[in-house]
Amino acid sequence: MGMMNKKTIEDIDVKGKKVIVRVDFNVPLDENRKITDDKRIVGALPTIKYLVENGAKTILVSHLGRPKNGFEDKYSMKPTAERLSELLGKEVVMAADVIGEDAKAKAASLKSGEVLMLENVRFHKEEEKNNADFAKELASLAEIFVNDAFGTAHRAHASTAGLADYLPAVCGFLIQKELNFMGKALANPARPFVAILGGAKVSDKIAVIENLIDKVDTLIIGGGMAYTFLKAKGYKIGNSICENDKIDLAKSLMEKAEKKGIKLMLPIGSIVGQEFKNDTEHKYVPSDDMPDGWMGMDIGSLTIEKFSKEIKKAKTVIWNGPMGVFEFPNFATGTKEVAKAVAESGSISIVGGGDSAAAVEQLGFADKITHISTGGGASLEFLEGKELPGIAVLMDKNSRKKIAAGNWKMNKTAKEAVEFVEALKPRVADADAEVVVGVPFVCIPGVKSAVEGSNIKVAAQNMHWEEKGAFTGEISGSMLSDLGVDYVIIGHSERRQYFAETDETVNKKAHAVFKYGMTPIICVGESLTQREQGIMPDLIRYQVKIALLGLDAEQVKKLVIAYEPIWAIGTGKTATNEQANEVCAIIRETVKSLYDGETSDSVRIQYGGSVTAASAGELFSMSDIDGGLVGGASLKLDDFEKIAKYNK
Numbered sequence: 001m002g003m004m005n006k007k008t009i010e011d012i013d014v015k016g017k018k019v020i021v022r023v024d025f026n027v028p029l030d031e032n033r034k035i036t037d038d039k040r041i042v043g044a045l046p047t048i049k050y051l052v053e054n055g056a057k058t059i060l061v062s063h064l065g066r067p068k069n070g071f072e073d074k075y076s077m078k079p080t081a082e083r084l085s086e087l088l089g090k091e092v093v094m095a096a097d098v099i100g101e102d103a104k105a106k107a108a109s110l111k112s113g114e115v116l117m118l119e120n121v122r123f124h125k126e127e128e129k130n131n132a133d134f135a136k137e138l139a140s141l142a143e144i145f146v147n148d149a150f151g152t153a154h155r156a157h158a159s160t161a162g163l164a165d166y167l168p169a170v171c172g173f174l175i176q177k178e179l180n181f182m183g184k185a186l187a188n189p190a191r192p193f194v195a196i197l198g199g200a201k202v203s204d205k206i207a208v209i210e211n212l213i214d215k216v217d218t219l220i221i222g223g224g225m226a227y228t229f230l231k232a233k234g235y236k237i238g239n240s241i242c243e244n245d246k247i248d249l250a251k252s253l254m255e256k257a258e259k260k261g262i263k264l265m266l267p268i269g270s271i272v273g274q275e276f277k278n279d280t281e282h283k284y285v286p287s288d289d290m291p292d293g294w295m296g297m298d299i300g301s302l303t304i305e306k307f308s309k310e311i312k313k314a315k316t317v318i319w320n321g322p323m324g325v326f327e328f329p330n331f332a333t334g335t336k337e338v339a340k341a342v343a344e345s346g347s348i349s350i351v352g353g354g355d356s357a358a359a360v361e362q363l364g365f366a367d368k369i370t371h372i373s374t375g376g377g378a379s380l381e382f383l384e385g386k387e388l389p390g391i392a393v394l395m396d397k398n399s400r401k402k403i404a405a406g407n408w409k410m411n412k413t414a415k416e417a418v419e420f421v422e423a424l425k426p427r428v429a430d431a432d433a434e435v436v437v438g439v440p441f442v443c444i445p446g447v448k449s450a451v452e453g454s455n456i457k458v459a460a461q462n463m464h465w466e467e468k469g470a471f472t473g474e475i476s477g478s479m480l481s482d483l484g485v486d487y488v489i490i491g492h493s494e495r496r497q498y499f500a501e502t503d504e505t506v507n508k509k510a511h512a513v514f515k516y517g518m519t520p521i522i523c524v525g526e527s528l529t530q531r532e533q534g535i536m537p538d539l540i541r542y543q544v545k546i547a548l549l550g551l552d553a554e555q556v557k558k559l560v561i562a563y564e565p566i567w568a569i570g571t572g573k574t575a576t577n578e579q580a581n582e583v584c585a586i587i588r589e590t591v592k593s594l595y596d597g598e599t600s601d602s603v604r605i606q607y608g609g610s611v612t613a614a615s616a617g618e619l620f621s622m623s624d625i626d627g628g629l630v631g632g633a634s635l636k637l638d639d640f641e642k643i644a645k646y647n648k
């Protein structure tokens with residue numbers, strides 16, 4: 001999940017800021033240094049245009065080719081700057097160096113909305129060494145680092161990873177797209193999930209197979225690596241490409257697939273040739289009758305039919321590696337037909353890898369593929385489940401720990417409360433969410449000692465803001481903190497409705513809760529009438545603003561805000577996931593407008609209102625919902641356990 005929840009350029013304020021963007025402008029050039037394929041420059045346009053339109057001072061950095069001796073004109077980024085200028089319809093300033101005086105001067109004089117292209121970052125050998133001083137020099141040109149070069153994200157170089165040691169790091173739209181599609185396909189695929197692996201050698205794709213075999217429903221294996229598997233099954237494979245030292249591995253992978261009920265499909269026949277060249281004599285042979293002196297160079301028509309049938313049933317397809325020696329026209333049919341099947345499957349289709357991507361593009365299927373990865377090796381390593389350095393260094397979007405807080409309201413005697421939490425402890429010991437029980441005052445001492453040493457926190461359901469005095473029936477902060485209370489729920493709609501709680505008293509209480517070393521859970525929410533009148537957004541913003549008045553950013557980062565639509569409390573009527581998330585997002589946006597992005601990213605916002613064991617999982621996975629304030633369901637062991645373990 002970590003690899004997918006990364007901050008993007010939309011999560012950071014770029015206006016007026018110097019933003020260094022690692023792009024992948026490693027484009028092919030002909031002998032006259034003319035760009036023969038500008039798709040990588042085109043691919044970076046959404047990010048660059050966003051930065052220009054949002055007033056950033058954009059500094060682009062990329063490598064081109066493999067320069068070995070410092071500056072060489074043939075590796076200059078100049079042609080890419082000129083092409084980008086044409087595509088943007090505006091000037092792109094070209095620096096004469098990377099971290100030299102010219103680059104520094106031009107970066108310093110950039111105005112909002114302008115774009116500067118640095119020279120080839122690989123003119124400095126420190127780039128690929130990820131030399132810290134070099135990364136620091138490069139970082140000194142800017143205030144924010146955006147990585148939008150997925151193709152080099154598997155490399156820990158200064159411009160792809162080192163910059164993040166000195167600058168806040170987010171991703172651009174290209175990398176965001178890679179993470180969304182490939183990350184989601186691997187983490188939570190629509191099923192049936194079919195992976196198609198091909199290419200030359202098993203050794204190139206072992207890690208992918210081992211990572212995918214636990215995730216897929218069907219694994220289709222073609223290309224050269226299929227023959228190692230066929231040999232492992234006891235078939236003769238003639239002169240077909242084979243890695244004899246991988247036979248046992250192939251056997252164990254097939255056994256594992258069998259045990260896990262994964263369908264592992266191999267060619268049932270091949271187009272074989274006598275020599276490894278296009279115009280060699282070739283014919284069809286079934287896999288169980290491969291003659292000596294011949295080598296498998298493509299999958300046969302029956303296999304194409306079998307693979308295509310399986311692909312057409314898929315809801316998610318990942319494909320890496322051609323089905324045959326695709327670069328020879330006589331042996332390209334298998335790859336073409338598989339590309340066609342993937343394009344026509346209507347599945348969420350992801351194609352990674354140089355040849356596979358080339359196949360779908362050359363065949364005109366590119367627009368029917370959901371996502372064609374821009375990275376060859378990078379997408380392979382992503383599919384292997386590896387952490388890519390250029391992604392790992394980016395700031396996490398949402399590292400907020402979910403919180404499952406029970407609000408028992410006026411329920412359970414002190415004895416019943418202790419019995420309940422004693423039973424609850426083992427059930428939630430391995431919960432990923434923070435577990436809190438909001439108990440009546442009289443239960444606090446007993447519950448506090450019962451939960452000692454466990455992961456269960458204790459909340460009070462209210463508190464007075466004064467330290468002490470003539471407030472009959474009230475409880476002060478010092479009394480609660482003396483009992484070791486962790487959280488205090490304030491501003492609950494029932495207290496607003498029955499006990500004259502106001503936004504102003506909520507604010508006073510919030511300050512008092514912090515004063516005594518505890519953390520407030522501040523409730524806000526609208527009535528059905530207010531929602532129907534369309535005043536909910538302004539009301540929520542108002543309630544949040546008054547509640548937080550005078551609190552500093554550090555305090556707000558710690559506290560919890562609970563969105564509780566009054567019409568959903570105790571009614572069995574839960575807000576939809578979208579409704580709940582929409583309001584939580586309004587609350588987060590309000591916090592951002594009052595403080596800053598870091599504070600709004602840190603504050604936890606939970607939903608309350610008829611949360612159940614069944615609804616918690618999806619609710620808590622919404623982007624702006626960080627857990628739940630749970631009434632009725634928190635009084636039932638099974639339900640509250642399931643809510644606390646929302647993701648298991």
Ligand SMILES: Nc1ncnc2c1ncn2[C@@H]1O[C@H](COP(=O)(O)OP(=O)(O)OP(=O)(O)O)[C@@H](O)[C@H]1O
Pocket residue numbers: 198199200201204222223224225241296297298320321322323324325326327352353354355356357376377380
């Ligand atoms: N039956 C076969 N026998 C020998 N070589 C094969 C066979 N089928 C495919 N190949 C070779 O596989 C190579 C491509 O494999 P590779 O794994 O690089 O695919 P890819 O899609 O480019 O993936 P990536 O970009 O991730 O490396 C081609 O050069 C092709 O000749």
Ligand SMILES: O=C(O)[C@H](O)COP(=O)(O)O
Pocket residue numbers: 406407492564568569570571572608609610611629630631632633
């Ligand atoms: O504080 C609460 O938990 C809310 O009032 C929700 O109560 P409910 O889950 O019983 O609707």
